[in-house]
Structures are given as structure tokens and as C-alpha cells.
Amino acid sequence: MLLKIIKFLRGYVKIRVYGYSPERFLNLCSNHDILIWDLQNHGNAYEMYMSVKGFRQLLPIVRKTKTRVRIIKRYGMPFLLYRYRKRKVFFAGVIFSCLFIYIFSLFIWDIRFEGNSARTSEVLLEFLESKNLHHGMWKKDIDCEKVEAMIRNEFDDIIWTSVEIKGTRLIVYVQESLKIEKKGDNNEGEPTDLCAGRAGTVEKIITRSGTPLVNVGSQIQAGDILVQGRMEIIGDDGTVMNYQYCHADADIYIRTEYPYEDTFSRTYMDKKYVGEPKESYYVRTFSRKWNLKLPGGDKSGDYESVVDEKQLHLWNNFYLPFYWGSVTKKYYENVEKTYSQKEAEQLAAQKLQQFCEDLQKKGVQIVENNVTIQVDDNTCRAQGSIVVIEKTGENKPTEVLQPESQEEQDEHNGTGT
Secondary structure, eight states, rough: OOOHHHHHHOOEEEEEEEEEEEEHOOOOOOHHHHEEEEEEEEEEEEEEEEEEHHHTTOOHHHHHTEEEEEEEEEEEEHHHHTTTTTHHHHHHHHHHHHHHHHHHBBBOOOOESSSSSOOOOHHHHHHHHHOOOTOOOOOOOOOOOHHHHHHHHTTTTEEEEEEETTTTEEEEEEEEOOOOOOOOOTTTTTTEEOSSSOOOOEEEEEEEEEEOOOOTOOEEEEEEEEEESSEEEEESSSSSEEEEEOOOOOEEEEEEEEEEEEEEEEEEEEEEEEEEEEEEEEEEEETEEEEEEOTTTTOEEEEEEEEEEEEEETTTTTTEEEEEEEEEEEEEEEEEEOOOOOHHHHHHHHHHHHHHHHHTTOEEEEEOOOOEEEEEEEEEEEEEEEEEEEOOOEEEOOOOOOOHHHHHHEEEEEEOO
């Protein structure tokens, strides 16, 4: 590849040699270190390629061998410049284009995020813009290590980042943790009780630390203490000598109910699309946008629009701040419709199914579905409850008590004076 570029810049020609002794011509070229390539025999003549510098050395050899040389074709930059020597605007355009590309290569025109799922690219981009990292900034002003540290410090669920600059693109690679731990939820360093989050009946309890206050079959209310983080130390006389505190920990499953009610009207507004979709185009650079309106492209009425935008790039990692795109408008009219009884029941059943799926995503087990669907002339109503078995338990600080003094113990036992 490099050799082809050098040949093009220096220029070369394809020639035909014929006459008295073309073989002697070839030998003399070899003796004078004149490079020839792609030699082809055409009977009484030979065709070959030769550099411009070598061609200029042929006159003595041609006279000595009594041969004739004819140029078949010319290649390379010298001939190209000579051909367009009067086209000054063309060469000015080439120089301007090279300068244009060089200047724009000094900036960042595209910021891309890879590996993110919980955090959208819009959220991450908004954070970078708040730190003055945006499209159109100088590449030399970007400290990749500093950007990596800022992202990790801002987002707790991002455990690894890597930032690199490729061409005119800033690429941010991130890796998110599988589980987001919220700050302040870890209370293992202080004594806590395990309290009920909802009312229900205890189905199963496995205690690892703390004093359980409920058994299987116990009826509980929201806020009740299920496992206490305070354990009593009893003396020989049966009195409380002291208290030992811990972080209550247990797996407690309860049977509980989720009330469900959903009511909607059987009458609704639906979209009826009219006419053919209308498409318009635009170009955008920096903060300016030019709309290219086509005849008959706009009309009055409600419509939905779909925007398809692309960014100009010369190759994979060399993006420029020029955009073009299309806007497709679909016009519609609002038409009043009424659900049939079967359609209303199906829609209510779909909403109920989605509600149950959302519960199951939280780890609950659905054991009963006591929801009924009723359809009258104007409305459809789904009402009832969903019986589930779910894990419960919220950690709350344990009340710290002081052990009774000897006088209080004697008074409590009725032996005081």
C-alpha cells in the first residue's frame, strides 16, 4: 500500500518499446538501474511501467539501441496537477477541505455510552453536561481518568467505567452492579427490630438472630414487632439482670391480601388515520436547523410524528456536527367508540393480569384470585382482592432499656423495706 502511494505521488507512465533491438533496451535499463515493472511481451514490442524519473533517462539508451518509445498512459499526482493547473478554485477547495477536516478533528462531536441499562444514555449525558463535558468541546480539555472517577462517584450502581477518545468521539464504557444497595439501609451496626410491613397471618418463620414474638398462625398488623432485637438475660431468681442487643434477622412469610379495584368507561376515543403520511426533511448543524418543506407537506389536524435523524461521519470514529433527517407525520381523527361486553371483559382481565405480574416480580406467590368483573351499560368494573404469600420484615431501631437496679428488683419482688 505504501509503495502504491509513493508511486502515485512521484508519477509513472506506461510505455511501449519497439524497433531494432528492444531486448538490448531492457538490458541497458537494468545496467543504468532504471526500474521497470509489469513487463509484457507483445511479439515485436514490449509494454511496461516506469517512473517519470526513469523515463527522463531513456534518451541515450533509445539512440544507442535504435528503438522507439511511445507513452501509452500517464499516472500520478504530477500529471493530475498539470491537467488541472488552470482550475484554481478546485485546488483551493481541496486545501480548504483538508483544513476543515483538521480543525474539526480537534473537537468532540459524538458522545456514546456502552454497557448501561439501568441508567439511560440521556441521564448520563445530562450529568456530563452539568460537568461542562458536552458536544463541541476541545479534546485536549478532557481528562479521561477524571471523567471515570466522576461517574463512579455520582452513580452508586456503576462499579466500573472506562473513557476513551476515538477520532471525534468520546466513548464511555460502564458496568453496572446487579443489585443496587441504597445508602442508609444497612443497620447491622446498631440494634434493630424486625417489624411487619403489612397485616396478615404468619405462614412461616425462620429466625437467625433476635427474639421472635410471633408464631406460625399469628395474626399481625402493619408495624407490629415480629422479631425483637433485644434479648433478656434472666438471673437465678427469675428477674431480668441485663439486656443483650442485636440486629434482628429472620425470614418471615405471611398470607395477606392486596385489594384490587379498576373501573373504566366503555366509551373511549380511538384514532382513525386519514390520508397518506406526509414526509418532510431537514438539516441541522450546531444549534441551527433548516426545514426543507415539500409541496403539500403540511395540513391542519392532529398528527403523530416520527423523527429519523443521522449524523455525518467520514469514517467509523470521525463524526462531524452536521445532521440530516426526516419527519413523518401521520394525521388522524378522534373517533368515539364503545367496547363490546366481551372486549371490556378482556381489557379488564388484561389489566388484572398485569397487576398480578407486577406482584410476582416483587417475589410474592399468588394463592387466590378473588376479583370479579362486572360490565353494565356505561362502565366496566373489576373489584376484589388478591391473596398472596410474601416475605415481610422492616428493620427499625430497637428501644434500648436500662437494667433494673437492686432496689427496683426488690420492690418488684415485694421484698423492699
